[in-house]
Amino acid sequence: xxxxxxxxxxxxxxxxxxxxxxxxxxxxxxxxxxxxxxxxxxxxxxxxxxxxxxxxxxxxxxxxxxxxxxxxxxxxxxxxxxxxxxxxxxxxxxxxxxxxxxxxxxxxxxxxxxxxxxxxxxxxxxxxxxxxxxxxxxxxxxxxxxxxxxxxxxxxxxxxxxxxxxxxxxxxxxxxxxxxxxxxxxxxxxxxxxxxxxxxxxxxxxxxxxxxxxxxxxxxxxxxxxxxxxxxxxxxxxxxxxxxxxxxxxxxxxxxxxxxxxxxxxxxxxxxxxxxxxxxxxxxxxxxxxxxxxxxxxxxxxxxxxxxxxxxxxxxxxxxxxxxxxxxxxxxxxxxxxxxxxxxxxxxxxxxxxxxxxxxxxxxxxxxxxxxxxxxxxxxxxxxxxxxxxxxxxxxxxxxxxxxxxxxxxxxxxxxxxxxxxxxxxxxxxxxxxxxxxxxxxxxxxxxxxxxxxxxxxxxxxxxxxxxxxxxxxxxxxxxxxxxxxxxxxxxxxxxxxxxxxxxxxxxxxxxxxxxxxxxxxxxxxxxxxxxxxxxxxxxxxxxxxxxxxxxxxx
Numbered sequence: 001x002x003x004x005x006x007x008x009x010x011x012x013x014x015x016x017x018x019x020x021x022x023x024x025x026x027x028x029x030x031x032x033x034x035x036x037x038x039x040x041x042x043x044x045x046x047x048x049x050x051x052x053x054x055x056x057x058x059x060x061x062x063x064x065x066x067x068x069x070x071x072x073x074x075x076x077x078x079x080x081x082x083x084x085x086x087x088x089x090x091x092x093x094x095x096x097x098x099x100x101x102x103x104x105x106x107x108x109x110x111x112x113x114x115x116x117x118x119x120x121x122x123x124x125x126x127x128x129x130x131x132x133x134x135x136x137x138x139x140x141x142x143x144x145x146x147x148x149x150x151x152x153x154x155x156x157x158x159x160x161x162x163x164x165x166x167x168x169x170x171x172x173x174x175x176x177x178x179x180x181x182x183x184x185x186x187x188x189x190x191x192x193x194x195x196x197x198x199x200x201x202x203x204x205x206x207x208x209x210x211x212x213x214x215x216x217x218x219x220x221x222x223x224x225x226x227x228x229x230x231x232x233x234x235x236x237x238x239x240x241x242x243x244x245x246x247x248x249x250x251x252x253x254x255x256x257x258x259x260x261x262x263x264x265x266x267x268x269x270x271x272x273x274x275x276x277x278x279x280x281x282x283x284x285x286x287x288x289x290x291x292x293x294x295x296x297x298x299x300x301x302x303x304x305x306x307x308x309x310x311x312x313x314x315x316x317x318x319x320x321x322x323x324x325x326x327x328x329x330x331x332x333x334x335x336x337x338x339x340x341x342x343x344x345x346x347x348x349x350x351x352x353x354x355x356x357x358x359x360x361x362x363x364x365x366x367x368x369x370x371x372x373x374x375x376x377x378x379x380x381x382x383x384x385x386x387x388x389x390x391x392x393x394x395x396x397x398x399x400x401x402x403x404x405x406x407x408x409x410x411x412x413x414x415x416x417x418x419x420x421x422x423x424x425x426x427x428x429x430x431x432x433x434x435x436x437x438x439x440x441x442x443x444x445x446x447x448x449x450x451x452x453x454x455x456x457x458x459x460x461x462x463x464x465x466x467x468x469x470x471x472x473x474x475x476x477x478x479x480x481x482x483x484x485x486x487x488x489x490x491x492x493x494x495x496x497x498x499x500x501x502x503x504x505x506x507x508x509x510x511x512x513x514x515x516x517x518x519x520x521x522x523x524x525x526x527x528x529x530x531x532x533x534x535x536x537x538x539x540x541x542x543x544x545x546x547x548x549x550x551x552x553x554x555x
Contacts, residue, residue, distance in 0.1 A: 023054055036080070041065055049074045059083040069093040076101030087133075088112040099125045109133040111157075117141060123149040131155040135196060142166050147174040157196035159225065164203040164232070168210035177222065196225040204231035204240070205280035206250035212242050234281060236299070248302075253278030253325035255334040263339040270310040272336050274323030277303055282325040289319060293408045309410055311389050313340055314435060364442050366431045375419035376446075380431045387411065391434035399426040399445055408434060421448050 024030035028041035036058030044065040053060070057078050067089035074095075075081055082104050091110065096119035099105065105126045115137040123129060130152055140162040150156070153176055171177055176193060197215075202208060215229055231237045237245050254277045264270055274295070276282055284306040286293040295308040304325070310317050318340045324333040363383045370377035384390045394416055397404035409416060418429065430443035 025050055025053065035059070036082075051077075053078055055079070057081060059085075061085040063087045063089065065089060067091050069095070070098035071095050072097040073100045074098050078102075079104065081105055083107045085109045086113070090114055092116070094119055094122065096122050097125075098122055102126055103128065105129055107131040110137070112136045114138060116162075118146070120146040121149065128152060133157045134161070136160045138162050140164065142170050144169045145173060146170055147176070151175040151179070153193065155194045157194075157225070158200070159196040160199045163197070163200040165207045166211045168214040170211075171214060171222075192221045192223050194223050194225060198224075198226035198229055200229075201232035202229060202242075203233050204237040204242075204245055204247065205234060206247055207280055209247040209249060212245070212247055215242050248279060250279045250327075250329055251277075252330035253282040253327055253332045255323055255325050255332040257323065257334045257336050260335065261337045261339070263341050264313055265341050266313055266315070268313050270313055270317070270338060272308040272310070272321055272323070272338070274306045274308075274325075274334060274336075275303060276306065276323075276325040276332075278325060278327050278329075278332075280327055282327040282331075284323065284325045287322045287324065288408075291406050291408065293321075294410060294413060295323075296410065310338070311391060311411075313338075315340060316435065364431055364433075366442060366444060368444060368446075369415065370417075375417060375421055376429075377415060377417045378429060378431065378444075379415045381414060382433070384433075393432050393434050393436065395428075395430040395432065395438055395443075397428065399428045404428070404430075423448050 025039065025041065027044045027046070028039055031038045031040070037054075037056050038059040039053065039057050039061065041062040042064060044062075046062070047066045047068070049062075049067065049071065053075065055077050058080055060075065060078065060081060060083070063085065067086060069091060070086075070093070072095045075084065079101055081102055084102075084105060084107065087109050088111065091113040092115060094115060098119075099108075099122045102125055106128050108126070108129060108131065111133050113136075115134070116139065118134070118139065120143065127149075129150060132150065132153060132155065135157045136159075138161065139158065142158070142163060144167055147153075147156075147170060195218075204212070215224070215227070218224060218227075229242045231240050231242070231245065256275045258273055258275070262270060262272070272286070272295075274284065274286075276284055279302065281299075282304065284295065284297055284304060286295050286306070286308045293308060295306045297304055297306045299305075306323060308321065308323075318338050321336045321338060322333050323336065324331060364380055365382075366378065366380040368376050369379040378394070380392070382390065382392070390411055392409040392413075394407040394409060395404040396407065396418060407416065421427065424447075426445065426447045428443055428445045430438035432438050432442055
């Protein structure tokens with residue numbers, strides 16, 4: 001009898017285990033083979049890692065299932081897991097403890113996701129990992145100690161990413177490389193390590209010198225999938241293979257000028273030249289009276305020549321001009337003095353005055369072409385008689401500041417970027433012909449928003465409301481814009497609408513505020529704007545003040 005009950009107990013336990021093992025996730029399939037139990041989820045809509053994954057899986061493959069992140073302990077309840085494939089999802093975030101509890105993991109594939117960075121310390125929990133596939137992501141940085149916790153890898157694929165510069169120390173400090181190199185030299189036989197680095201936008205300047213030398217010298221046990229790595233830049237080395245180029249060490253910029261003291265008559269054209277040597281390519285800018293002026297730069301081998309053109313010298317153009325060159329090692333500058341010769345030595349030079357040309361009434365169409373969380377890019381188009389010699393002046397600063405920063409822009413340039421804007425601040429930016437004061441229609445006034453960090457994190461889409469349909473301005477996130485044709489009342493109304501909208505948004509549920517065009521009703525918003533100006537007693541007055549202007553807000 002005891003034997004009967006013992007047999008029955010064993011049978012029930014076996015059936016219970018079999019029943020538990022047969023469970024599978026909805027929309028997925030499960031199989032058993034000689035290696036163990038497998039979970040396969042293809043083209044599902046799960047959106048996140050399930051929390052109820054049975055613990056007995058050896059292989060898990062979840063692909064094209066709209067996963068967006070790997071949170072902490074994503075598979076910690078599956079300690080026996082050895083193979084994890086999460087290819088072709090939308091994973092953009094990986095928690096530093098996402099691989100917690102996976103001590104038996106030997107293969108991790110994350111191909112075709114949206115990862116821009118990897119928390120490399122996460123691999124402390126996967127000491128047995130042999131295969132790591134990260135191709136077709138957006139990785140742009142590989143830290144010097146990224147491979148410290150991957151001592152047993154035999155396959156690492158970083159191809160088709162956005163890597164541009166890597167230090168050779170990334171691989172020299174790799175424990176596997178150090179051990180394998182010694183073992184190969186001693187025994188002549190050790191497991192090969194396959195490395196994929198091709199199809200990245202390599203920037204072949206001095207910063208890549210060590211890595212290029214490493215790739216040239218690489219030999220077994222390190223094997224490259226594709227040894228023909230190609231440069232994407234700079235221009236002189238683009239589309240060349242690593243073995244075709246010679247790179248030199250980085251150096252601090254050194255500036256010089258053929259002439260440091262120039263004297264020309266009033267009305268003459270002046271050309272200031274600055275010669276710079278430096279590696280990598282330095283950023284060169286001109287400054288005059290604390291104003292930044294854009295020059296034209298040409299490259300001849302390792303010498304960069306920057307020229308500043310000053311057409312039709314005015315008295316206001318005389319003084320000290322500084323050419324400054326910067327790269328990540330340091331900076332250097334050279335000064336050039338511009339003097340104006342007096343036609344009559346007995347008469348003193350007159351003080352500088354604005355000199356208007358025959359084009360003083362030239363039409364300038366100005367608009368904001370691009371916006372970021374912290375800045376804007378301005379574009380303009382001017383109808384002038386001689387565009388090749390037309391200079392512009394940008395007036396930029398806080399709206400209520402009587403003194404604006406002036407930036408001179410040379411011929412052929414019709415855009416300028418402004419960055420590092422302060423939150424909740426009203427700014428004004430104008431574009432005029434050189435030395436001309438701003439006129440009506442040549443300025444834009446905008447107010448920056450207050451919730452910059454939230455906007456940056458959520459990357460909300462732009463939604464525009466036009467108050468007066470003269471033109472539509474694309475403006476930065478959290479920012480309002482009005483043309484100065486709208487005058488002060490329209491600008492103030494812009495700010496009032498922004499405040500009203502913020503108060504209105506605070507009463508909405510978070511789920512209804514997705515920031516998409518589909519989730520917002522433009523007609524109701526336009527009605528809100530119209531109601532603010534279409535009062536019977538003040539309608540004509542408001543229209544007169546805002547005629548020809550426009551305003552927009554975004555969130």
